[in-house]
Amino acid sequence: MSSTFNILIVGALFCVLMLLVLISLLRSGIPGIREWCLANAFGCVALVLYAFGRELMPLIAYEVANGVYAAASAAMLAGFRRYYGKSAMPVVLGAGVLLVVAAIALFHYSVDSYPMRTVVIAVFQGTTCLAIATTIVFGRSDWRSHYPSLFTVAMAAVITVGHGIRSAIYLLNTGEVSSLLQPSPLNLLFVSAGTFILPVLTFGAVMLVHDTMLARAELVANRDFLTGAWTRRAFFEHADRELLRTRRMGRQLSLLLLDVDHFKKINDTYGHAVGDLVLIDLVKRAATVVRAVDFFARVGGEEFAVLLPETSRDAAAGVAERMRAIVAQSATEKGRAKPAVPAYTISIGVSSVRGFESLQDLMRRADAALYAAKAMGRNRAVSEVEAEV
Structure with a gap:
């Protein structure tokens, strides 16, 4: 088994782990958790499809795998928007995912180009991460403690920049890497970093949820149950x-x-x-x-x-x-x-x-x-x- 295969499987397992953590938080009723669960479920499926891409039929290995991974990013953004009381934008995000699938199909059947398929996914992921960072920054009036918000914004910003760099490199070096599973140093670097995007963003989301739960508990402890006045x-x-x-x-x-x-x-x-x-x-x-x-x-x-x-x-x-x-x-x-x-x-x-x-x-x-x-x-x-x- 190649190093890339192992990295993808480990990433899928991390998505499962984060999914289990999120499921334990569902009963809190905090908006966004269901979407984050969906994002990690999609992420796990997509990473497994990527890992076994050589054994799968091309339609599943390319269009389905990339479409599911794009849906994971869209669900992650929808979760952050819901957490901050905004619309999840299902129509816009759904259209974005379909656009990604169409672009992947274009660079699969019309012009077979792995670098261009990679750029399509990188641009979509970078855009969703930028939107996540923007959502948190504009929701700053709801920040309770700064660390969870700053951590998640910083990670989303780093991921956005990383996808920008990846897009530029693949556009300039179209012949260097021809497959996701190719064990080249450059490919291993980007696959390793990209595999843990969803778990890292989910970790930030879990910290935000934990912060909200603490604030709720503090409010219950400090507010009179009958009148709502302070205790x-x-x-x-x-x-x-x-x-x-x-x-x-x-x-x-x-x-x-x-x-x-x-x-x-x-x-x-x-x-x-x-x-x-x-x-x-x-x-x-x-x-x-x-x-x-x-x-x-x-x-x-x-x-x-x-x-x-x-x-x-x-x-x-x-x-x-x-x-x-x-x-x-x-x-x-x-x-x-x-x-x-x-x-x-x-x-x-x-x-x-x-x-x-x-x-x-x-x-x-x-x-x-x-x-x-x-x-x-x-x-x-x-x-x-x-x-x-």
């Missing part, structure tokens, strides 16, 4: 980082602590299911007031905290009052005889960072302001200054 643990982790940044940059930082007035009475009167709806409604209303940079978290049963970076005490008091007012509207809203969420109000305590104090001190003063709001009759926002008077 208590996530709040304290974020608040510690924000407090350090505030000290380092000499900026302002404020905190709101709030809870639902008479929440136990709501649960006793309407039931815990309705109480849950009240909490969900509160988070939805609060979301219309807080900024994207603010951190809204559920820190207790009916207790919530809002961290306001680069916000003075007066500005935070204004945010608190707007939040209180928009929640209080639930008592005057019309339109339903029996609303799912009963009228309710909230009380809010406001505090701001003083010097190099700890997060516990900041929360203690906000909590004192919250209790002052309760003592003053509820349905109000009270700052730490008012609470200390």
Whole structure:
């Protein structure tokens, strides 16, 4: 058996290995995995057909083998496009594969030229790899961690350049190599590199999927399952980082602590299911007031905290009052005889960072302001200054 044959078989086995890895990830439901599975299945079949090309009839060895390999590249690109929320372009990619098959047939039956057949495949593969790199770069707003994306872009770019070099060499040296299985140094180099294109791109895809799964797990761990607000643990982790940044940059930082007035009475009167709806409604209303940079978290049963970076005490008091007012509207809203969420109000305590104090001190003063709001009759926002008077 020739060295080229062994390389092709090893490449096919790598495709099988990557296919098995991808199959294990199918239940995640992440877009693109099915297309990547298809790409590796096609790749395995194509590499086996290439390896046994001398024993097969010409139609299978040339048109079918190259067509299947082109379909593998197309499926790989479709997977990346689906992963980044774009159309898989089945019509365009399918037409591209058919064009490759037609070109292979042209340089098989009309003008028998192995170099030109190689150039056709190299151009198509290079184009799809360039499209993969472009898809990832333009999807950069979705990058979670940079390494998987940068790795895959770099590999796709290297492969694109490699196919360009291969095309140029074969166009300039049309008589040097006449068969894929020819054991020349040049042929062995390109076959070795080309055989592992699909596994390398799949490895990048698997890293992207793993990154997405980690992000999902982190989101589940850090988001309250009922309201969608950040959890208590996530709040304290974020608040510690924000407090350090505030000290380092000499900026302002404020905190709101709030809870639902008479929440136990709501649960006793309407039931815990309705109480849950009240909490969900509160988070939805609060979301219309807080900024994207603010951190809204559920820190207790009916207790919530809002961290306001680069916000003075007066500005935070204004945010608190707007939040209180928009929640209080639930008592005057019309339109339903029996609303799912009963009228309710909230009380809010406001505090701001003083010097190099700890997060516990900041929360203690906000909590004192919250209790002052309760003592003053509820349905109000009270700052730490008012609470200390």
